[in-house]
Amino acid sequence: DTGVSQDPRHKITKRGQNVTFRCDPISEHNRLYWYRQTLGQGPEFLTYFQNEAQLEKSRLLSDRFSAERPKGSFSTLEIQRTEQGDSAMYLCASARGASASTDTQYFGPGTRLTVL
Amino acid sequence: EDQVTQSPEALRLQEGESSSLNCSYTVSGLRGLFWYRQDPGKGPEFLFTLYSAGEEKEKERLKATLTKKESFLHITAPKPEDSATYLCAVSGGSYIPTFGRGTSLIVHP
Numbered sequence: 001d002t003g004v005s006q007d008p009r010h011k012i013t014k015r016g017q018n019v020t021f022r023c024d025p026i027s028e029h030n031r032l033y034w035y036r037q038t039l040g041q042g043p044e045f046l047t048y049f050q051n052e053a054q055l056e057k058s059r060l061l062s063d064r065f066s067a068e069r070p071k072g073s074f075s076t077l078e079i080q081r082t083e084q085g086d087s088a089m090y091l092c093a094s095a096r097g098a099s100a101s102t103d104t105q106y107f108g109p110g111t112r113l114t115v116l
Numbered sequence: 117e118d119q120v121t122q123s124p125e126a127l128r129l130q131e132g133e134s135s136s137l138n139c140s141y142t143v144s145g146l147r148g149l150f151w152y153r154q155d156p157g158k159g160p161e162f163l164f165t166l167y168s169a170g171e172e173k174e175k176e177r178l179k180a181t182l183t184k185k186e187s188f189l190h191i192t193a194p195k196p197e198d199s200a201t202y203l204c205a206v207s208g209g210s211y212i213p214t215f216g217r218g219t220s221l222i223v224h225p
Contacts, residue, residue, distance in 0.1 A: 002159070002161070004159075033212075040217065041217055042120075042203050042205070042215030042216050042217050042218055043160065043203070043205075043215050044215070045212050045213070045214075048212065056211075056212060091159050091160075093159075099147070099211070100207075100211045100212065101147035101148060101207040101208075101211040101212075102147055102148045102165065102167070102207070104150075104162055104165060105150075105162065105213070106162065107152075107159030107160045107161070107162075108159050109158055109159050110157075110158070110159050112157075
């Protein structure tokens, strides 16, 4: 257990529905990352926060995806109008360091999303 | 654009049979190369960070090395509990790590 928690662990939804995932990072970590991982692939970067500021978003992150980190604590990732292609494991990681480029990232257990 | 290629995709070893996993990378100004271990259905678990060519790090049966073009993860006398997917990632000019697809390792007793 790294100390990063994600909720829910599994989510099954129908195409077109909205879903929201939550990530609670290690308490003293100021950076929080979201990734998506499909079977047989490595994690794919989506977005990251430093404290409450969203500093970078992948161009792969369509306008159906939005993330927040109010007060620099927990974070939520919302997917609107889900599509079958959104089915994946959504991973959250947190870090504390001098620079995002050298961060040791501690990952949560992930949220497995299945879109029917 | 940063790129990471891991080989082999899958590796089967007998317990005690040492081997190496390869991570080849292309990056504009390497800032860090990371190795993670991932068990099925779980998030990646951090193993090592390497920052410059020639650097080596060890942890139990694992040793990571780095050159200007690739990194190796050497596994000495592996045990069945070492079975997992090993992921390599690099960060460079984009600051955000780019992950490879991983090497799936199975160690048979």
